[in-house]
Amino acid sequence: MVGQKWVRLVTAQTPTNIAVIKYWGKRDETLILPVNDSISVTLDPNHLCTTTTVAVSPAFDRDRMWLNGKEISLAGGRYQNCLREIRKRATDVEDKGNGIRIAKNDWENLHVHIASYN
DSSP states (O other): TTTTTOOOEEEEEEEEEEEEOOOEEEETTTTTEEOOOOOEEEOOOSEHHHHHHEEETTTOOOEEETTTTEEEEOOOOHHHHHHHHHHOOOOOOOEEETTTEEEEEGGGGOEEEEEEOO
16 A cells, blocks of 8 residues: 555535533443433434545545534544544455555554534
């Protein structure tokens, strides 16, 4: 992969969800169980949605993230957990048309760029 010039992109779009009765934190950090129940409303994705694109490339020298066009710091533990989970869940990827092959064990050495818009 060293010296290769390619970018692999994946984009997902989801509807916006608004809490009516707010989430007040976790009673169990490991199991991610809430302190209280909550009620939320999901809006029509044709009107309001979140679009997130994740890009990976051997040319990226670090992980980066943008929210609504503004770059944010990835220093927080929650972001690092998300990046670890992305790499943990990654599988072999092959795009024969573009000559891209990423083995599962290559993901630890690749950096991702994430852009999300609400």
